[in-house]
Amino acid sequence: MANASGEFRLVLPHMDREGRLPRQYMGEGQGAKRNISPPLEWYNLPEGTKSLALTVQDIDAPDPSGPIVPFTIWVxxxxxxxxxxxxxxxxxxxEEFGGEYAGIKEGFNDLKKHGWQxxxxxxxxxxxxxxxxxxxxxxxxxxxxxxEKVLEAIEGHVLGEAVLIAKF
Incomplete structure (x- = not known):
């Protein structure tokens, strides 16, 4: 399903037409599963790609003291x-997936928890x-x-970025 332009892109297969994150990946509400990370697919990696890094954040998270501060959900x-x-x-x-997934490492989110939150x-x-x-x-x-550590480490090593925005 690569698109004709061959651009590096990221896809959330179960997103609806309005671009909403499916409810089963939420932390609450009808149909929510408990902390199940959504499936993701990507296409057309830039030539020379040696590894990939993913960050997921709520870019409209309000800080209790006022300003909008992005909240990291998954690294x-x-x-x-x-x-x-x-x-x-x-x-x-x-570990359960094993094989080529075995070396993948998850980081901490802004709740100081490991994995998808x-x-x-x-x-x-x-x-x-x-x-x-x-x-x-x-x-x-x-x-x-x-x-923060990922963004620091990748400086000067980014061949391309694919961004996907899902609504809640």
């Missing part, structure tokens, strides 16, 4: 370029940004991977 690094996506429920189960939002209308970075090398991380 995934060291995704090999041979992997064409992440299956539903991948978060915290990379399904959004529990005070109101609808929030945008969830999925950003996939194609990198020219595999990055080395210590135990505590955060979005």
């Amino acid at each position: 995934v690094v060291n995704i090999p370029p041979t992997v064409k996506g992440l299956p539903e429920g991948f978060s915290l189960k990379e 399904a959004p529990k939002l005070p109101s609808h209308g929030h945008r969830i940004e999925f950003k996939l970075y194609a990198l020219d090398e595999e990055l080395k991380f210590g135990n505590k991977v955060t979005r």
